[in-house]
Amino acid sequence: MSLQGWVPDIGPYLTVAEVIEHAFDYRGNVTVMRHDGEELVGYLSNRDAAAPEPFVEVIDEEGEGPIRIRYADIVNIRFTGKDPAEGNSWKAWLERKEREKAQHAPSTSA
Amino acid sequence: MSVPLSQMWTVATYVIRQRLAGRKRYPLVLMLEPLFRCNLACAGCGKIQYPAQILRKNLSVEKCLEAVDECGAPMVSIPGGEPLMYPEIDRLVAELVKRKKYVYLCTNAILLKEKLHLFKPSKYLSFSVHMDGLREEHDEAVCRDGVYDQAVPAIQEALRRGFRVTTNTTLFDGASPLRVREFFDEMMRVGVEGMMMSPGYSYSKAPDQEHFLRRSRTNQLFSDILSNPKRGWRFNQSPLFLRFLMGKHDYECTPWGNPTYNLFGWQRPCYLLQDGYAATFKELMETTPWENYGRKSGNEKCQDCMVHCGFEATAVDHTFSSVRGFIETAVVSVTGKL
Numbered sequence: 001m002s003l004q005g006w007v008p009d010i011g012p013y014l015t016v017a018e019v020i021e022h023a024f025d026y027r028g029n030v031t032v033m034r035h036d037g038e039e040l041v042g043y044l045s046n047r048d049a050a051a052p053e054p055f056v057e058v059i060d061e062e063g064e065g066p067i068r069i070r071y072a073d074i075v076n077i078r079f080t081g082k083d084p085a086e087g088n089s090w091k092a093w094l095e096r097k098e099r100e101k102a103q104h105a106p107s108t109s110a
Numbered sequence: 111m112s113v114p115l116s117q118m119w120t121v122a123t124y125v126i127r128q129r130l131a132g133r134k135r136y137p138l139v140l141m142l143e144p145l146f147r148c149n150l151a152c153a154g155c156g157k158i159q160y161p162a163q164i165l166r167k168n169l170s171v172e173k174c175l176e177a178v179d180e181c182g183a184p185m186v187s188i189p190g191g192e193p194l195m196y197p198e199i200d201r202l203v204a205e206l207v208k209r210k211k212y213v214y215l216c217t218n219a220i221l222l223k224e225k226l227h228l229f230k231p232s233k234y235l236s237f238s239v240h241m242d243g244l245r246e247e248h249d250e251a252v253c254r255d256g257v258y259d260q261a262v263p264a265i266q267e268a269l270r271r272g273f274r275v276t277t278n279t280t281l282f283d284g285a286s287p288l289r290v291r292e293f294f295d296e297m298m299r300v301g302v303e304g305m306m307m308s309p310g311y312s313y314s315k316a317p318d319q320e321h322f323l324r325r326s327r328t329n330q331l332f333s334d335i336l337s338n339p340k341r342g343w344r345f346n347q348s349p350l351f352l353r354f355l356m357g358k359h360d361y362e363c364t365p366w367g368n369p370t371y372n373l374f375g376w377q378r379p380c381y382l383l384q385d386g387y388a389a390t391f392k393e394l395m396e397t398t399p400w401e402n403y404g405r406k407s408g409n410e411k412c413q414d415c416m417v418h419c420g421f422e423a424t425a426v427d428h429t430f431s432s433v434r435g436f437i438e439t440a441v442v443s444v445t446g447k448l
Contacts, residue, residue: 027161029163043161043163059163062163063163063167066374082161
């Protein structure tokens with residue numbers, strides 16, 4: 001199931017660090033919301049929770065970056081971009097092939 | 111086996127030097143991904159699903175060469191993405207050849223014919239053409255009709271011009287051993303130097319999640335394909351790796367054997383998994399928790415993986431770390447019996 005469109009509800013059952021893990025695994029753009037009210041839209045390409053000062057790295061929509069943001073500065077992350085990993089292209093291709101085969105098959109009706 | 115003697119010698123002396131230096135972990139093949147763009151969208155590929163601004167990006171040649179020099183591996187594989195879409199692929203390859211690196215330029219061959227003039231034949235350069243089977247199987251795997259019929263003439267043209275050409279085949283559940291054997295016959299008839307193959311890896315981002323091989327099925331499939339190999343077949347990979355695929359060896363993964371460098375940095379821990387990125391090769395080697403990966407670690411993402419980027423380095427190390435491994439490799443290489 002894709003996380004596309006997800007707006008996490010940060011609270012006792014979901015931490016920012018957990019949302020960062022989901023965002024790192026997500027292949028679309030996200031919107032990183034900072035405590036200071038700034039927002040950055042881009043692809044979250046890296047994160048290091050074990051660093052002395054945990055950080056994420058984001059490549060923005062223009063391809064600039066990576067822009068490093070500290071975990072401590074992040075209030076939430078929205079999954080705003082289209083998920084390019086979502087979809088059934090292989091299935092769709094097979095279905096199209098089957099349709100083509102059926103169209104080219106000789107008619108069996110009398 | 112078809113790895114040229116000069117390449118074998120380079121690899122052998124490199125491995126022995128690493129062992130004599132007491133290095134427990136060393137790279138064998140650098141996987142260099144200068145871009146993620148591709149002109150195909152294959153069902154089993156989890157490499158190209160990114161937003162537009164990432165797909166537009168290229169590593170600079172200078173960044174690529176820094177990574178090559180820092181890593182020090184004797185072989186460089188350039189996958190991607192489709193490397194022939196990289197704007198400076200000719201300069202990158204020329205620089206790698208100048209450094210006497212054995213380069214495997216992994217391509218689907220759609221652009222090969224029109225780009226061949228950019229390259230000079232060299233013992234250091236091999237086009238490793240993605241071929242997942244005969245026409246029907248290959249076109250199905252790459253989700254586009256007609257690709258097989260583009261690739262074969264491109265291979266023939268490259269061979270005619272004196273280039274080294276190998277094939278790289280990924281096999282998924284449902285592959286027919288008989289058809290794979292026919293495919294090997296056909297590639298030998300076409301005249302490629304050697305063939306490489308591997309079971310597919312279950313990328314969580316790949317569109318086709320149903321056809322990845324589980325371990326026992328992998329052993330069965332490769333035994334069916336390889337237990338009676340034809341004398342004319344040539345493989346451009348470690349014979350012990352092929353025996354591992356057949357279930358004759360129980361190897362552990364060597365994730366640092368094929369380190370990966372791409373737009374995001376040095377990928378942890380391997381070519382297939384993305385658990386984060388290090389800024390330098392040194393950082394990758396020294397700070398990755400390697401004990402968390404491989405089958406023995408219990409990591410569920412590693413349990414069914416038997417892909418060459420994790421296990422071929424193990425097989426090569428086995429060849430040069432024991433008399434038994436060396437003799438076994440020599441016997442298989444001479445007799446062709448797997």
